[in-house]
Amino acid sequence: MNWKLLLAGSFKLMSRYKLRTFFMGFAVVVGVATLIAGRALSTGSEQQIMQRVNQMFGPGTILIFSSTLNNADLEAIDQQLEQVISWSPRFTLGELDISYQGADRQAAVYGHSERADFVWNRDVIDGRFFTNDDLVRSARIALIGTRLAETLFGSTSPIGEEILIDAIPFSIVGILEPVGIDPHGEDRDEDIYVPITTAMRRLSNTDYVGSAKIVVSNHQMVDQDAEQIAEIMRERHLIVAGEADDFAIYTSKFAGRSVARANQVLDVYLMVAAGVVLLLAAVVISSIMLVIMRERIAEIGLRKAIGATQLQISQQFLIEVASVTLAAGVAGIGLGIAVASLISKNIDVPMVISAQSIILGLASAVVVGVVSGIAPARKAAALDPVEALR
Amino acid sequence: MIQLRKISKTFERPGERALHVLKGVDFNVEQGEFVAIVGPSGSGKTTLMNILGLLDRPDSGDYQLLGSQVSAMSATELAKTRNATIGFVFQQFHLLPRVTATENVELPLVYSDARDTVKKAVNALCRVGLEERLSHFPSELSGGQQQRVAIARALVNDPEVILADEPTGNLDQESGQQVMDLFLELNRAGSTILFITHDQKIADQASRVVRIDNGCLTASLN
Numbered sequence: 203m204n205w206k207l208l209l210a211g212s213f214k215l216m217s218r219y220k221l222r223t224f225f226m227g228f229a230v231v232v233g234v235a236t237l238i239a240g241r242a243l244s245t246g247s248e249q250q251i252m253q254r255v256n257q258m259f260g261p262g263t264i265l266i267f268s269s270t271l272n273n274a275d276l277e278a279i280d281q282q283l284e285q286v287i288s289w290s291p292r293f294t295l296g297e298l299d300i301s302y303q304g305a306d307r308q309a310a311v312y313g314h315s316e317r318a319d320f321v322w323n324r325d326v327i328d329g330r331f332f333t334n335d336d337l338v339r340s341a342r343i344a345l346i347g348t349r350l351a352e353t354l355f356g357s358t359s360p361i362g363e364e365i366l367i368d369a370i371p372f373s374i375v376g377i378l379e380p381v382g383i384d385p386h387g388e389d390r391d392e393d394i395y396v397p398i399t400t401a402m403r404r405l406s407n408t409d410y411v412g413s414a415k416i417v418v419s420n421h422q423m424v425d426q427d428a429e430q431i432a433e434i435m436r437e438r439h440l441i442v443a444g445e446a447d448d449f450a451i452y453t454s455k456f457a458g459r460s461v462a463r464a465n466q467v468l469d470v471y472l473m474v475a476a477g478v479v480l481l482l483a484a485v486v487i488s489s490i491m492l493v494i495m496r497e498r499i500a501e502i503g504l505r506k507a508i509g510a511t512q513l514q515i516s517q518q519f520l521i522e523v524a525s526v527t528l529a530a531g532v533a534g535i536g537l538g539i540a541v542a543s544l545i546s547k548n549i550d551v552p553m554v555i556s557a558q559s560i561i562l563g564l565a566s567a568v569v570v571g572v573v574s575g576i577a578p579a580r581k582a583a584a585l586d587p588v589e590a591l592r
Numbered sequence: 593m594i595q596l597r598k599i600s601k602t603f604e605r606p607g608e609r610a611l612h613v614l615k616g617v618d619f620n621v622e623q624g625e626f627v628a629i630v631g632p633s634g635s636g637k638t639t640l641m642n643i644l645g646l647l648d649r650p651d652s653g654d655y656q657l658l659g660s661q662v663s664a665m666s667a668t669e670l671a672k673t674r675n676a677t678i679g680f681v682f683q684q685f686h687l688l689p690r691v692t693a694t695e696n697v698e699l700p701l702v703y704s705d706a707r708d709t710v711k712k713a714v715n716a717l718c719r720v721g722l723e724e725r726l727s728h729f730p731s732e733l734s735g736g737q738q739q740r741v742a743i744a745r746a747l748v749n750d751p752e753v754i755l756a757d758e759p760t761g762n763l764d765q766e767s768g769q770q771v772m773d774l775f776l777e778l779n780r781a782g783s784t785i786l787f788i789t790h791d792q793k794i795a796d797q798a799s800r801v802v803r804i805d806n807g808c809l810t811a812s813l814n
Contacts, residue, residue: 504688
């Protein structure tokens with residue numbers, strides 16, 4: 203058997219029957235493109251979210267939330283646990299009225315300490331961060347996000363300008379590093395930071411900071427460290443066994459796990475969608491093949507008369523359909539990458555094309571070809587040459 | 593070369609009487625013969641040809657081809673024997689439509705171990721006088737030319753015997769005669785040829801004429 207000649211002959215036939223080749227391949231192109239584009243964007247968005255989670259948390263960080271959390275709690279934790287590297291409280295004021303030269307709007311205002319640039323992983327790109335002195339004095343100064351700076355001040359520098367927060371004048375001393383939109387859909391570049399003492403004394407009136415972030419030395423141990431922190435909190439807040447905690451603790455590990463889980467769901471969904479399209483492709487190809495076979499009965503009869511065995515006839519049909527779907531798979535990968543990059547540009551999510559998903563795309567195309575070719579190939583092989591040549 | 597002993601073939605058709613197409617046919621063909629098989633429609637000519645060509649098996653009787661017992665061959669052996677020793681020519685030519693003359697002639701070589709397949713195909717087309725039509729598609733050729741492409745395809749593997757089922761049946765008189773001239777030439781060069789025809793004038797050109805009537809071989813002329 204001369205494989206080279208059989209393959210060359212099959213390719214020639216496919217190129218000379220362009221329309222039927224196109225129809226057979228089209229569904230596979232769509233299915234593989236769905237798979238490739240979906241995986242490219244899902245992997246890209248996972249990486250992007252993980253990056254943001256890391257930015258918000260950093261490795262080896264513990265977040266603690268409690269309406270009755272105060273600085274004394276945090277100082278006690280710092281003293282009792284030697285693995286604590288640093289910590290910084292955060293006071294959330296929510297959306298407050300902002301005014302600059304008569305222009306009014308709202309912005310999310312947070313109280314932060316002078317250590318927030320490290321602990322909350324957000325420095326200034328212009329001007330200066332808070333100092334210990336600012337906190338001691340409860341200074342009326344503010345750091346603002348880049349997008350807010352742009353809306354309020356346009357191209358002029360906001361540093362040294364005065365804005366009103368809840369009708370209290372604050373002078374801007376720095377611009378916060380841009381971080382984009384957080385996983386909740388909030389634009390963090392519209393934020394305003396003020397010294398936490400100022401926030402608690404001048405903008406609100408409370409002794410509780412509400413939340414804090416604690417950085418520990420070994421990021422592998424965050425879950426155990428979090429349990430020790432919980433113990434200290436229970437002790438200080440007089441919570442007895444069996445009583446519900448009045449605080450909540452999250453670790454960077456926990457956040458990473460939930461992102462991974464959310465992405466797994468998306469991945470499974472995409473796989474199922476692509477699988478359904480490819481299954482439909484198999485059905486379409488199988489029926490086209492059966493119709494084509496009717497047109498090719500004389501050809502099959504002839505091939506048998508000139509010496510093709512049943513096996514060779516079915517091999518030929520399988521090779522023909524598998525090479526159409528393989529070619530369609532290659533086209534589908536191209537289309538998938540094109541679609542993914544188009545979407546990626548429009549929704550600002552990076553795309554990641556892995557060798558794994560390309561192999562998966564090609565393999566599923568060939569599998570669809572072989573699966574949909576089996577029935578027609580067997581039917582062709584079983585034809586009686588005497589009948590077929592009549 | 594070909595020895596048939598008491599070959600019988602019956603077609604069972606549901607709801608109808610069984611059809612005894614061949615009733616104990618004895619038939620020998622020697623190397624280098626040029627045999628015409630004639631007979632009315634439905635007399636069993638084509639069934640005989642299909643059995644000779646290993647496309648169909650008889651219900652009973654004995655068939656020896658080149659000293660081998662055909663009934664003992666597996667389906668794969670039959671396919672290999674068809675490829676290597678038999679060249680078929682059909683009334684409807686059976687060329688692949690969107691495939692050039694050379695590629696059509698190359699087709700039997702797909703199922704053999706032959707090398708230089710293009711060269712062999714071109715040689716075969718030269719033997720039938722179509723050296724000018726190598727890359728033409730069947731639709732670009734006349735009926736006579738298409739049948740000559742089919743004959744080239746039958747020749748390309750150097751078969752021991754050429755079986756032709758009404759090779760001139762779809763051709764006008766002139767093209768039909770050209771095909772017969774080609775057969776005569778091939779036969780003079782050593783090919784063994786068996787063909788079926790309805791046309792007495794065509795049959796008369798063979799070195800031997802066999803008549804089938806109602807499933808029986810009745811006469812050998814010439």
